[in-house]
Every structure is written in structure tokens, then in C-alpha cells.
Amino acid sequence: MLLAQLLDRAGTGVWAAACVLYFTFVIGLDAGQVGLLLGASGVAGIAGSPLAGHLADRFPVRSLLIGAHLLRLGTLCLMLVVTDFALLLLVVAVTHLGDRGAKTLEMLFATRVAGDRRATYQALSRSSANAGYALGAGLAAIGLAVGTRGAYQVLILADALSFLVVAALVWRTKEPRGRGLVVPPAGPAEAAGPAGPAEAAGPAGPADGTGPAAAAAPAGRGPWRDRGYLRFVLLDIPMHLDDSILGIGIPLWLVGRTEAPHELIPAFLVVNTVLVVLLQLQVSARVETARQAAGAVALYGVATFACCALLAGAGAGGVWGASAALLAAAVLATAAELVRSVSSWELAVRLAPKEARASYLGVAGMAQSVQKSAGPLLLTGVVMAAGPAGWLALGTAVAGLSLVQRRSSLRRLDRLERLERTPPVPAASG
Structure with missing residues (x-):
């Protein structure tokens, strides 16, 4: 998973460094259109996380994560041929929706695989992600230095290829049984002492604003x-x-x-x-x-x-x-x-x-x-x-x-x- 994340962030770093210039010099958009494009993608991304979490309660996380990577693969390939602004707006929004959904699913999947070593994994995850962004920015710098239409298209294809490889790596990673997230229950000493809370399996009190039923998350609540x-x-x-x-x-x-x-x-x-x-x-x-x-x-x-x-x-x-x-x-x-x-x-x-x-x-x-x-x-x-x-x-x-x-x-x-x-x-x- 860490290798998959590094490659994912490397592709994302390539796109982040090149997208504004690609939209400006290759597609021919003005500054206002680029701002609208990126703003709309950000709004679409807000829906990606809750949508991914909702689906993860009903379907295997690994399958959903592979699907999110393949969705981004498809939309990036579409960017190579789409020039109409309205269609491009839709493609970029779907790409960002898949991006935010993939990041949430990635952490859900990794949390299950890492189990009680979740904090250690999170640290390694941050390190690999930053290394990936730096690698992607370095690769993008080469393409931007060339500055031709073909160079920009190669950068987009490199980003798309990273999603394909990452999907293959996720497919090879074994998913624990069950769909819920696995977090080991706290023992009596942990529950009573300062080392941490008992497992969040029950309700919060009324003063928390949730009432007993809310924290227990019975059917019909969420x-x-x-x-x-x-x-x-x-x-x-x-x-x-x-x-x-x-x-x-x-x-x-x-x-x-x-x-x-x-x-x-x-x-x-x-x-x-x-x-x-x-x-x-x-x-x-x-x-x-x-x-x-x-x-x-x-x-x-x-x-x-x-x-x-x-x-x-x-x-x-x-x-x-x-x-x-x-x-x-x-x-x-x-x-x-x-x-x-x-x-x-x-x-x-x-x-x-x-x-x-x-x-x-x-x-x-x-x-x-x-x-x-x-x-x-x-x-x-x-x-x-x-x-x-x-x-x-x-x-x-x-x-x-x-x-x-x-x-x-x-x-x-x-x-x-x-x-x-x-x-x-x-x-x-x-």
C-alpha cells in the first residue's frame, strides 16, 4: 500500500504542477475559466469522501478503491481529447470526485490492513506521500521545461499510468475479511487509564448532543x-x-x-x-x-x-x-x-x-x-x-x-x- 500511495502521489504531483499551464497554453482557457474549473473540481471533491464512506459500508473497500483509480484513469485520458469547456468542466469535476474518494478509501483500506499499528502506518504514509509529490513535481519540471503540447500530453499520460499501476498494486493486496473497519477493542486497563479510550462502540451521552442512539449508530441513523x-x-x-x-x-x-x-x-x-x-x-x-x-x-x-x-x-x-x-x-x-x-x-x-x-x-x-x-x-x-x-x-x-x-x-x-x-x-x- 505504501508503494501504491507513493506512485499515486507522484502522478498527482505531476498533474498539480502542470494542470494550470495545460489548461492555459494547450486548451486555450483564460484565467477566469481556469479558476472556475479548479473551483468546481474542489466543490465536487467535497462530495467524494462521504460518498466513498457510504459505499464502503456496503461493498468491499478494495474493489471500490480499484474502481476509483480506474475512474481517474479514464477521465484523465478524456482530457487529452476534450476541448469544449462545458465537457471539460464535467471531466475535471469527476476526476476530482474520484481523487477525494480514492484518498478516503485508501485510508479506510489501510486502516483495516494496519490494524492497531494505524498510527505507524499513518506516519509512513505521510512520508511516502511527500516523497511521491516531490518526485512528481520533479518529473513535471522536465515536461514544463520542454513546454510543447506533446510534452504536456506525456505528463497527463504519466499521471494516468500511475493510476493504472496503483490499481494493480491494490488488487494484489489482500483485504481482511469483513467490510467494517478493524480496530482492536480496548482492554479494561486501557479503558480506565490515560493511555486511550475504550473502543468507540457505544453512545455518547445527551450532553454531547447525540443521545445514546446516535453514537451506537443503530439502523436508520448515521x-x-x-x-x-x-x-x-x-x-x-x-x-x-x-x-x-x-x-x-x-x-x-x-x-x-x-x-x-x-x-x-x-x-x-x-x-x-x-x-x-x-x-x-x-x-x-x-x-x-x-x-x-x-x-x-x-x-x-x-x-x-x-x-x-x-x-x-x-x-x-x-x-x-x-x-x-x-x-x-x-x-x-x-x-x-x-x-x-x-x-x-x-x-x-x-x-x-x-x-x-x-x-x-x-x-x-x-x-x-x-x-x-x-x-x-x-x-x-x-x-x-x-x-x-x-x-x-x-x-x-x-x-x-x-x-x-x-x-x-x-x-x-x-x-x-x-x-x-x-x-x-x-x-x-x-
Whole structure:
């Protein structure tokens, strides 16, 4: 699975680096059309995660994941021949729908295969994904340097080929029996001690906003009616803002508000990639239980606030001061990513009832998709428009929401633990 993920992200890195230029110079779209195209694909991607989770409760995850990869293979091949904007809009939207669905199914499948070593797998997954993105960006750079129509088409075919190979690798990976996600039940000591919650098999209390039936997920109920879990997903959206801050906020702030040289921008990606590859396993080793994951959410808020504070002051530092502040901000944004990549998924799994975990995780996957659509608009239209005060306000808001998320998650875990320790009520005899 790790090799499959590396190849998948390498293909995605190729496409991410080349798509805007392909649409502009090969298809002939203007900036407004390209923006609409990418915006529509982002909206379509939001539906990919819950749709994948819903289907994963009913069909084998491996088959669905193979189907998602083949869907992306087909739509990318269509891009080579489609030039009409309306049809291209549909093709790109379906591609992104398959992309987000595939990522959710990939984590569902990997969670089942990894079992109780989920945190370790997540760390290895992040490292392989970043290596794949870097490899894809490097391959794309070669094609972009050539700059011909044929070179762009080769890049698209390379991305499509990666999906074909990944589908074959997934097909060769044995899927555990059963369709539900496998998470080992917690023993009595774990349930009572600080090492983590009991298995999320039962309800949350009424104060959680869900009522007993919601967390137990009986027939007819699901994540969309579980207010406690929806609160977690809603609060998880700003816990993914590090992605937009690193990829959009820091580069644009450098260009528009600081004296730092533009040549520094590629260094942000290098810093991020190197630190994730080197440190993700070490961070994962410190976040192995749900309670540790809830505590790590607060660290995410601290790292994000410090990152935003550095960006707020970067404009007043001259060339060297601004460069140092921006590089330090990139390090802090990466630190936030290292924590989030482990804590967010661990909480999403542990806070969901195991009877419908795939559906719940599909809804949890929406947090990242929503952030990818709304995060760039928030940064460019609100935060950077407000200047340094906008960055300070964003950092304060994320830090505050991280504390709310931590408290809310711990309260839900406490209720799940109490339910686990409560003996079942015997059924009344006829």
C-alpha cells in the first residue's frame, strides 16, 4: 500500500504542477475559466469522501478503491481529447470526485490492513506521500521545461499510468475479511487509564448532543444525525489550514508584503518535504492513543499561532529578517502538519462507532476537502487583505478552536469509556 500511495502521489504531483499551464497554453482557457474549473473540481471533491464512506459500508473497500483509480484513469485520458469547456468542466469535476474518494478509501483500506499499528502506518504514509509529490513535481519540471503540447500530453499520460499501476498494486493486496473497519477493542486497563479510550462502540451521552442512539449508530441513523461527530468534523476544518498557509499564504505574503527574494519560495516545499520524511515517524510514536491525539490538537493550535505571528511581523524585517521569518513560519506550518496528520485521523476513527465507521470516516474526510476549497479564499480574501492583523486574528482563532476541539473530543471519549464500563442491560424475558 505504501508503494501504491507513493506512485499515486507522484502522478498527482505531476498533474498539480502542470494542470494550470495545460489548461492555459494547450486548451486555450483564460484565467477566469481556469479558476472556475479548479473551483468546481474542489466543490465536487467535497462530495467524494462521504460518498466513498457510504459505499464502503456496503461493498468491499478494495474493489471500490480499484474502481476509483480506474475512474481517474479514464477521465484523465478524456482530457487529452476534450476541448469544449462545458465537457471539460464535467471531466475535471469527476476526476476530482474520484481523487477525494480514492484518498478516503485508501485510508479506510489501510486502516483495516494496519490494524492497531494505524498510527505507524499513518506516519509512513505521510512520508511516502511527500516523497511521491516531490518526485512528481520533479518529473513535471522536465515536461514544463520542454513546454510543447506533446510534452504536456506525456505528463497527463504519466499521471494516468500511475493510476493504472496503483490499481494493480491494490488488487494484489489482500483485504481482511469483513467490510467494517478493524480496530482492536480496548482492554479494561486501557479503558480506565490515560493511555486511550475504550473502543468507540457505544453512545455518547445527551450532553454531547447525540443521545445514546446516535453514537451506537443503530439502523436508520448515521454520521449526518450524530451532532457530536459533526461538531468534530466542523472543528477539524480549521485544523487543516496549515496546507493552505504553506502552499498559498506564505508564498503570496512573500511576494506582496515582504522584501524577501522570490527565489526563496521553492525552499518552503523543500523544508516541508524533508521535515515530514525525517520526523513523521517520531511524531507518530508520541501520538498513539486517542487521548494523546486530543492533546496534540492543542499543539496544532500553538504551532499555527506562532506561524501566523511570524508572518505578521515578516514585512518589517528587511530582506534577511523577512527571509528568516518566512522560513521559520514554513517550519512551524510543517510542525502543525506533522501533528495534524496523526491526530486528525486517529480521532476520526476513535470517535466513530465501529458499526458504521466507514460512513463516519467518509464524512470526516470532508474536513480536508472543505478546507482545500475555502482555505485559499479565506487567506487571500480576508486574512491577507487585512494585513498583519489578519494573520494574528487567524492564529488566535485557530488556537482557540483547537482548545475547543480538544475539550470536545475528550468529553466524547469520556462518555464512550463510561459506556464501555457499564454492563449491558439483560433483555426482558417474554
